Amino acid sequence: MTALRNVAAIFEKEWRHYFGSPIAYVALFVWTMLFGVFFYFAFTFFLEQSMRVSQQGMEFGGGMKLSLNEYLIRPIFHNMAVVALFVAPMLTMRLFAEEKRQGTMELLSTAPLTDWQIVLGKFLAAAGLYALMILAGLVNVVLLFFYASSPPEWKPVVSGAAALFLLGCCFLALGAFVSTLTRNQIVAGILSFCLFLGIWTLSWLDNPMAGPVASAVAYLGVTTHMEDMVKGVLDLKDVFFYLSFIGFSLFLTHQSVESQRWRA
Amino acid sequence: MIEVENLTKRYGRHTAVDGVSFRVEKGEILGFLGPNGAGKTTTMRILTCYLPPTEGTARVAGHDVFKAPLEVKKRVGYIPETPPLYPDMAVRDFLDFCAKIKGVPGKERKARVDEAIEKTRVGDVRDKLIAKLSKGYRQRVGLAQAILNNPEVLILDEPTAGLDPKQIIETRELIRGLGGDHTIVLSTHILPEVEMTCGRVVIINKGRVVAEDTPGNLTRRLRGAGALRLEVRGEESPVEEALRAVPGVLAVKARAAHDGLLTVEVEAEPGRDVRADLAWAVVTRGFGLLGLQQVGMSLEEIFLHLTTTDAAAAPAAVPEAEVSA
Numbered sequence: 001m002t003a004l005r006n007v008a009a010i011f012e013k014e015w016r017h018y019f020g021s022p023i024a025y026v027a028l029f030v031w032t033m034l035f036g037v038f039f040y041f042a043f044t045f046f047l048e049q050s051m052r053v054s055q056q057g058m059e060f061g062g063g064m065k066l067s068l069n070e071y072l073i074r075p076i077f078h079n080m081a082v083v084a085l086f087v088a089p090m091l092t093m094r095l096f097a098e099e100k101r102q103g104t105m106e107l108l109s110t111a112p113l114t115d116w117q118i119v120l121g122k123f124l125a126a127a128g129l130y131a132l133m134i135l136a137g138l139v140n141v142v143l144l145f146f147y148a149s150s151p152p153e154w155k156p157v158v159s160g161a162a163a164l165f166l167l168g169c170c171f172l173a174l175g176a177f178v179s180t181l182t183r184n185q186i187v188a189g190i191l192s193f194c195l196f197l198g199i200w201t202l203s204w205l206d207n208p209m210a211g212p213v214a215s216a217v218a219y220l221g222v223t224t225h226m227e228d229m230v231k232g233v234l235d236l237k238d239v240f241f242y243l244s245f246i247g248f249s250l251f252l253t254h255q256s257v258e259s260q261r262w263r264a
Numbered sequence: 265m266i267e268v269e270n271l272t273k274r275y276g277r278h279t280a281v282d283g284v285s286f287r288v289e290k291g292e293i294l295g296f297l298g299p300n301g302a303g304k305t306t307t308m309r310i311l312t313c314y315l316p317p318t319e320g321t322a323r324v325a326g327h328d329v330f331k332a333p334l335e336v337k338k339r340v341g342y343i344p345e346t347p348p349l350y351p352d353m354a355v356r357d358f359l360d361f362c363a364k365i366k367g368v369p370g371k372e373r374k375a376r377v378d379e380a381i382e383k384t385r386v387g388d389v390r391d392k393l394i395a396k397l398s399k400g401y402r403q404r405v406g407l408a409q410a411i412l413n414n415p416e417v418l419i420l421d422e423p424t425a426g427l428d429p430k431q432i433i434e435t436r437e438l439i440r441g442l443g444g445d446h447t448i449v450l451s452t453h454i455l456p457e458v459e460m461t462c463g464r465v466v467i468i469n470k471g472r473v474v475a476e477d478t479p480g481n482l483t484r485r486l487r488g489a490g491a492l493r494l495e496v497r498g499e500e501s502p503v504e505e506a507l508r509a510v511p512g513v514l515a516v517k518a519r520a521a522h523d524g525l526l527t528v529e530v531e532a533e534p535g536r537d538v539r540a541d542l543a544w545a546v547v548t549r550g551f552g553l554l555g556l557q558q559v560g561m562s563l564e565e566i567f568l569h570l571t572t573t574d575a576a577a578a579p580a581a582v583p584e585a586e587v588s589a
Contacts, residue, residue, distance in 0.1 A: 002367060009364035013350075020352055107348035107409070110312045111365040112337040261315055 006113050010121025011128070014095070018129055023094075027087055028133055031080075035137035038079045039072075046072045068152035069232070073141060077160040077230045080137065081223060084168040085196050087133070091126045092175025093189035096257070101183040109261065119176070119254045126172045127165075134165055156232030163229035166242035170222050171196050173249035180256040265290045265417060265447040266311065270320035273306050280306040282471035283320070288464075290416075293443040295462030295479070296451040297567065303471040304451040305345060308419050311449070312342040325416055338367065341415035341446075345422050347406025351395035355386055355405055358394060359412060366413040380408040384438065400431040407435070411442065418448045424457060436461050455567055467567060491559040494528040494542065495521070497552035503528060506549045512536040525554065 018024035050066045099105040108118055138161060145151045175192040182188050203221025205214045218224055222245065225238040266288040273281040281303040288294045298304050309315040311322055313333040321328060327335040350358055359377045368376050381387050384404045389397055394405065403423065410418055423439065424432045440461050442448060452458060458465050459479045467475040475482060496503050500518045503526055507516045515531040532538045539556060546553045 005367075006365060009361065012364075013361050016357070017350075017352065102348065102350070103344065103346055104348040104350060106309075106314055106344050107362070108365070109314050110337060110340070110342045111362070112334050112367055113365055114334070 003114075003117055006117040007121045007124065010108075010113075010118055011125045014122055014125030015128065018091075018125070023090065024129055027090055027129065028136060031083060031087060031133040032136050034083050035076070035080060035140060038076050039140040042072050042075050065150060068144060068148060068150075069156045072144075073152060073157055073160065074230050076141075077164055077226075080134075080164055081167055081226060084130075084164065084171060085200060086193070088130075088168060088171035088175055088196060089189040089192040091129060092172050092179055092192060093185045094179065095122045095126065095176050096179040096253075097182055097185045097188045100180075101185075105260075115254055115257045119250055119257060123173055123176050123250055123253070126176065127169050130168045130172060131165060134161055134168075153232065156230070159232050159234045160230040162234075163226045163238075166239070166246075167222050167226055170199075170242060170245045170249065173246045173253070174199075177249050177253040177256060180253055180260070265292075265325060266294075266449065267323045268307070268311070268320070269322070271307065271310060271317050271322055272319040273303075273310060273315065274318045279471055281310070281317075284468065284471070284473050285320075286466050286473060286476060288447055288449060290447055291444050292464060293439070293448045293450065293462045295458035295465040296449055296468065297453065297455070297458055297465055298451075298468040299453060302468045304468060305421055307468070308342070308421050308449065308451060309344075312340055312419055313337055314342075338413075339416045340419060341410030341413070341417070342419045343403075343406040343410045343421060343423060345425065347402055347409070349394045349402060349405060349409075352393065354391050354393055355397070356381070356390045358405065359408055362409045363412050368413050376412055376414070380412050383411065384408040385434070399426045400428065403427060403431075403435070407438070411446075416447060418442060418446045420448065420450045422452055423450060424452065424454065432457075492530045492532060492539065492542065493555070493557045493559050494526075494530060494546065494553070495555035496526045496528055496546055497524060497554060498526060498546075498549075500526060502549070503546070503551055506545050506551070507542060510538055510541045510545050512538045512541070529559075 018027075046066065046068070049071060053066055096105070099108065109115075138157075141152075141157055145154070171192075174195060175188075178192040178195060179185075179188040182191070199220070199222055201221070203218055203224040206218035206221065206224050210218060219241075222242075225241045228235050229238055266286075268287070269285050271281055271284045272279065284303070284307060286294075296304050296307070306315065310317050310329060311324060313329050313336050316330055321330070323329070324336045325339045327339070329336050350361075353361070356377065359380060360373065363373045363377055381390055384407050386401060386404050386408055389401055394402065397405065403426070407420075407423065410420070420439070424435050427435060436457060439448065439450065443461075443463075450457075450462065462479065464478050465476065465482060466473055494507075496518075500520060504516050504518045507513060507528060507530060512533045513530055514533060516528060517530075518526045518528045521527045530538075530542065539558070543553055543556055
């Protein structure tokens with residue numbers, strides 16, 4: 001009970017910081033604007049394509065409809081995953097680095113809190129803001145359900161959003177860990193970004209011709225596990241991969257916070 | 265309330281705290297005195313569970329800092345040397361956050377925050393951002409944070425550093441007011457502060473305890489080694505000679521003052537009262553004795569005595585065992 005209250009106190013403090021400074025607004029602005037832009041372009045492209053398809057259908061008979069899920073929503077989720085790569089360091093770089101620089105880590109460490117409560121409170125705050133960003137972006141998609149003549153399927157939208165959320169959380173958890181390594185936010189930000197990019201590229205190794213080593217390495221790439229979920233296939237092994245990635249990163253964060261006291 | 269036994273902290277090869285032991289009773293204000301880098305902050309950080317000790321044990325209110333850190337943290341209020349504050353928070357919000365993480369129950373929180381604001385007199389800045397506060401106010405907000413959950417033990421690392429004289433006096437009064445209800449450990453390198461606020465002093469140097477006693481006792485014990493000052497009418501060298509002949513006198517130094525008077529500084533053997541003999545010596549030789557005064561060592565001199573590791577000065581210092589007995 002007290003544990004929950006402590007996590008909530010840290011969470012609230014971090015949110016206060018996000019919204020008391022430009023960070024939350026910049027992140028929300030960049031995210032929703034890009035979501036809108038991608039949505040607009042994907043939408044125009046979709047309209048052109050469906051016009052062409054229906055023309056062909058009239059000429060050759062047997063008209064077919066393009067799927068909104070496949071041609072509109074899925075590419076947006078992929079694009080937003082790239083945006084998450086850029087936005088995540090913004091949310092995590094200061095989490096621990098700033099506390100260390102300000103000396104406020106000493107306040108948290110001498111309060112009756114455990115290191116896990118601090119780590120979880122901070123991670124959940126970042127994940128919460130990120131979830132809010134995803135929800136704000138999804139407004140575009142929700143409009144489709146109201147105005148499209150044949151509305152998209154909702155299940156792939158939900159599983160795609162979940163994939164985007166889990167992918168982002170991997171970055172956030174890893175970013176939190178990087179932030180414990182330095183007192184300098186900028187260093188933490190740049191390091192996290194490079195690390196995310198490195199992990200991202202692992203999935204490029206994923207192709208049908210890949211040997212066993214390449215496939216194993218590709219398996220660690222965070223985007224590899226997004227593919228099926230965005231298509232609407234919710235495979236437990238993908239969810240499990242993301243959760244263990246997040247769990248392991250948070251474990252590293254915790255160990256790092258704890259060990260700093262031994263080395264201090 | 266606080267029991268520290270044989271506490272040692274090593275950073276790599278450097279030993280910051282070396283076998284320190286002391287006890288603090290309930291309601292006592294203990295001054296922790298030492299030059300910069302003596303190990304004060306490290307000891308305090310161990311007491312607040314911020315750092316683990318390399319060897320030895322420390323118990324606060326019966327709980328071991330290493331084995332039951334949460335129990336200790338609940339009972340300790342701490343201000344590090346630079347108070348840890350979030351510059352982008354308003355004073356009240358900051359204190360509210362601190363109350364939450366210190367486990368102050370929701371119903372009492374507002375009352376406790378108000379009480380701490382009142383006690384530390386930060387009421388007129390309660391809605392200001394901490395970034396905009398002066399050093400003095402920040403220090404007080406730090407203190408407010410430490411007393412929020414009414415802890416049994418307060419650990420204050422140089423609470424008056426960087427304050428102006430008026431603020432220093434206010435802070436000392438505040439600390440003295442908190443003693444009794446709270447057990448306080450206060451570190452400083454300002455000596456008058458210790459004399460004014462603390463019931464007992466632990467002097468630490470290079471990680472070791474070199475003396476432990478009340479400020480009064482420390483001064484008294486060392487008084488024997490301190491100087492006596494005489495005002496004498498007479499010639500310089502015969503007076504010096506006469507006083508040197510008195511048994512128990514170690515050194516005599518006469519200086520000509522105004523109106524043909526001499527000021528004579530006499531250093532006597534520790535613990536031996538030579539005042540009557542000195543007076544007798546002066547008067548029987550026909551000099552005029554106008555004044556005889558015990559100068560005594562100030563805490564400052566004792567401190568220098570104990571913390572100067574100059575080999576030449578060492579024999580002059582009172583043996584360690586005698587002081588810390």
